[in-house]
């Protein structure tokens with residue numbers, strides 16, 4: 001599978017409080033509405049700037065903080081195709097895969113805002129088409145690849161009736 | 166082969182010889198969610214046609230984040246929880262009962278248990294030598310329905326703390342210091358294990374504060390071996406028969422061992438907007454604050470309220486400052502009432518809210534105004550956390566919070582205690 005989009009760049013320590021703030025707690029059962037506010041405390045009107053398939057490019061420790069799965073869920077609903085980040089917080093990492101949002105750790109210092117980026121999931125490479133650089137990303141554990149391939153954890157469980165190692 | 170606490174528990178729960186780095190499928194002892202994450206777990210189960218729970222007594226929903234509900238959307242979210250529980254028999258902890266993590270350690274968790282919770286501070290129960298970790302709604306939903314979870318066995322970083330904490334210094338200061346040392350992602354994917362003579366000397370209440378904040382260094386779990394203090398704690402709660410000694414084997418393999426001298430720790434404060442942005446309280450002293458919040462799963466226990474009450478007894482908080490107090494559970498609230506602790510705090514100027522998360526996460530109560538600063542005993546000070554991205558949150562121990570409430574600015578508690 002190949003994903004391609006423009007880079008939307010963020011810094012280090014983008015917390016789940018920035019992605020899906022507590023003050024919008026009441027919108028948690030209305031994810032499309034919550035998605036309109038995605039990351040707005042980090043970048044005003046961010047949702048309006050997204051073109052379908054854009055790729056979030058983060059720094060260190062992306063998604064730290066609370067366990068709210070609403071955070072990766074609304075990033076996906078808002079149209080983001082994947083996240084590339086220097087490193088990712090543990091719970092957010094699982095949550096992103098579970099909601100079917102591809103997320104990979106790679107050297108994001110080589111990607112600037114609005115660079116055209118192509119991710120080849122099979123080859124494990126990230127092509128910065130604007131800068132003509134090829135990067136590699138940390139491969140996922142097999143079980144996460146299987147969950148991602150099935151479109152998330154629930155479809156995976158429905159298909160296999162439980163966990164398969 | 167010698168094993169760490171994490172390897173021991175995950176071996177038992179997976180029926181395999183689990184080693185760090187391995188991926189295992191485990192039986193869960195408890196699967197929990199709160200009112201912010203639970204409705205999504207329920208929706209995931211409904212969408213997948215899996216509306217069942219593996220054990221009604223071991224699947225618990227806590228209505229604690231927005232309790233009582235401040236608006237209709239949240240009341241409706243609470244309805245989703247109550248009606249799912251009615252259908253499946255799952256347990257509900259109602260709006261008067263308190264914060265999920267406090268209730269788990271008070272009423273449910275035993276050494277050796279495996280707890281998965283749709284809340285990042287689920288790691289609190291690690292202080293009872295249980296492997297407990299935070300996850301998202303879907304992971305927990307699957308755990309609720311099937312009683313299973315997949316886990317990567319984490320490597321362990323051992324934090325060895327030796328000696329006595331000085332007067333006015335508490336486990337909150339110690340854990341803030343440790344997070345400053347490790348940084349906010351220094352333990353990502355790893356288990357922290359707190360040990361050494363200082364930890365052995367801490368009460369369970371103070372141990373919970375340590376384990377609670379393990380996730381602020383990115384850790385998957387914050388473990389403490391069980392001992393006599395654990396046994397006494399369980400005994401007081403009628404669970405002595407569930408006591409088991411669980412510890413890391415002496416020659417277990419650690420990724421890293423960090424040694425800390427307790428004497429060197431001073432009262433600490435985390436500055437906005439990350440938890441690892443720490444300074445000593447004396448360095449931060451003089452910072453003007455508008456609100457002080459005493460409570461949460463980190464420091465809303467009886468001891469915490471007592472420490473603050475002792476400092477505030479017969480005095481009045483600074484003019485113009487708000488002091489908010491939220492007991493972490495109903496049990497704590499009742500004990501604090503009986504002991505006169507609540508009365509002391511109220512007389513000093515505190516506004517007391519019903520047990521739960523209170524103002525911790527910016528849903529209701531105590532939301533900061535623009536450019537206002539709050540000194541809180543909670544675990545997290547991220548931008549926007551208390552409901553306003555134009556606010557500033559500082560973190561400290563209850564003693565530092567109480568002294569600062571008197572002065573209206575961040576102060577070193579050693580000036581009075």
Ligand code: SF4
Nearest residue numbers: 264461462522525526
């Ligand atoms: S008290 Fe705060 S940190 Fe603890 S569970 Fe509630 S919102 Fe989370």
